[in-house]
Amino acid sequence: MKKHNYSAGPCILAQEVFEKAAQAVLDYNNSGLSILEISHRSKDFVAIIEQARALVLELLKLDPKEYTALFLSGGASHQFMMVPYNLMQTSGKAAYLDSGTWANGAIKEAAFFGETVVVGSSKDQNYNYIPKGYTVPEAVDYFHCTSNNTIYGTQMKEFPAAKVPVVCDMSSDIFSRVLDFSKFDLIYAGAQKNLGPAGTTLVVIKNRILGKSTRAIPSILDYEKQIKAQSMYNTPAVFAIYTSLLTLQWLKKQGGIAAIEKINNQKAELLYHEIDRNPLFEGTVRPEDRSTMNATFLLRNMAHAPIFEALCEAAGISGIKGHRSVGGYRASMYNALPIASVLVLVAVMQELESKV
Ligand SMILES: *Cc1c(COP(=O)(O)O)cnc(C)c1O
Numbered sequence: 585m586k587k588h589n590y591s592a593g594p595c596i597l598a599q600e601v602f603e604k605a606a607q608a609v610l611d612y613n614n615s616g617l618s619i620l621e622i623s624h625r626s627k628d629f630v631a632i633i634e635q636a637r638a639l640v641l642e643l644l645k646l647d648p649k650e651y652t653a654l655f656l657s658g659g660a661s662h663q664f665m666m667v668p669y670n671l672m673q674t675s676g677k678a679a680y681l682d683s684g685t686w687a688n689g690a691i692k693e694a695a696f697f698g699e700t701v702v703v704g705s706s707k708d709q710n711y712n713y714i715p716k717g718y719t720v721p722e723a724v725d726y727f728h729c730t731s732n733n734t735i736y737g738t739q740m741k742e743f744p745a746a747k748v749p750v751v752c753d754m755s756s757d758i759f760s761r762v763l764d765f766s767k768f769d770l771i772y773a774g775a776q777k778n779l780g781p782a783g784t785t786l787v788v789i790k791n792r793i794l795g796k797s798t799r800a801i802p803s804i805l806d807y808e809k810q811i812k813a814q815s816m817y818n819t820p821a822v823f824a825i826y827t828s829l830l831t832l833q834w835l836k837k838q839g840g841i842a843a844i845e846k847i848n849n850q851k852a853e854l855l856y857h858e859i860d861r862n863p864l865f866e867g868t869v870r871p872e873d874r875s876t877m878n879a880t881f882l883l884r885n886m887a888h889a890p891i892f893e894a895l896c897e898a899a900g901i902s903g904i905k906g907h908r909s910v911g912g913y914r915a916s917m918y919n920a921l922p923i924a925s926v927l928v929l930v931a932v933m934q935e936l937e938s939k940v
Pocket of ligand 1: 658659686730733754756774775777
């Protein structure tokens with residue numbers, strides 16, 4: 585039986601994506617070859633990566649003359665280092681918003697390259713809100729923020745005005761809601777949260793921010809060289825990129841980001857409503873900062889945990905355990921999670937209420 589998969593990442597993808605990807609492993613497009621055994625320089629794969637790169641910009645409504653989409657290797661964490669490597673001047677400075685574990689990881693890596701200015705932090709409350717009321721200084725090379733804090737279940741609803749390039753880690757909410765993506769100069773996202781399987785990272789760059797640093801950059805870490813090589817400086821993650829393309833095509837067929845956002849909001853409202861209504865549960869995040877992607881919540885009485893978890897398991901709910909730094913539960917409701925799965929979880933929460 586197919587589970588109701590609430591895993592935070594790698595995570596659920598659309599069923600039709602799984603089926604098409606599985607078919608391509610056996611025989612890609614009736615070519616007599618598996619997607620796993622074709623050359624990345626073959627006509628077939630070049631068409632795949634070109635379509636994927638173009639579809640990313642189309643869905644984000646970004647001008648392909650101004651922006652470039654790359655599928656790089658190394659995960660979102662790799663971008664923690666690649667961003668300062670490319671964008672920080674030698675002995676430069678960058679501003680960071682500290683909204684959680686991943687933001688912190690990015691700050692630590694940037695410190696290898698220059699000075700980091702933390703403009704706001706919610707560490708004092710174990711990151712249960714988004715820092716607000718800060719200003720982005722002008723004398724920095726860029727400002728970095730994390731749009732959705734996967735571990736803590738907070739999400740930025742607004743982004744600050746900045747006179748410097750804005751860099752955003754959108755790993756866990758890219759393609760989930762409409763934003764004016766042209767306000768961002770560099771967006772990156774590990775594929776495994778809302779785009780595809782693990783193994784590739786999407787980077788979307790406004791071309792004109794590049795070429796400003798005097799730092800010598802090793803070729804494979806140099807965005808300009810990656811752009812020149814059409815995102816194929818070395819062998820890219822062929823299967824992960826193909827499956828990402830299938831997901832992008834699926835998303836377009838659903839009506840794009842605006843259509844999926846409506847469903848994401850319905851799912852989030854259903855679950856948060858139950859968390860607030862049900863006396864056995866409580867949310868961990870300030871209501872105004874709640875993420876539509878990752879809902880974090882606790883049982884008020886931990887003695888109920890074994891019963892709740894057994895009910896979840898019996899209902900086919902998987903991957904709902906909270907991250908160790910928050911505890912409790914985390915329901916990740918990425919684009920491909922059907923509303924029906926949320927209804928099952930809400931029913932289980934109500935069943936628990938009637939049982940204890
Ligand atoms: C998962 C995640 C990361 C880390 O991604 P990797 O691909 O494992 O390096 C970074 N940032 C955010 C917001 C994430 O959710």
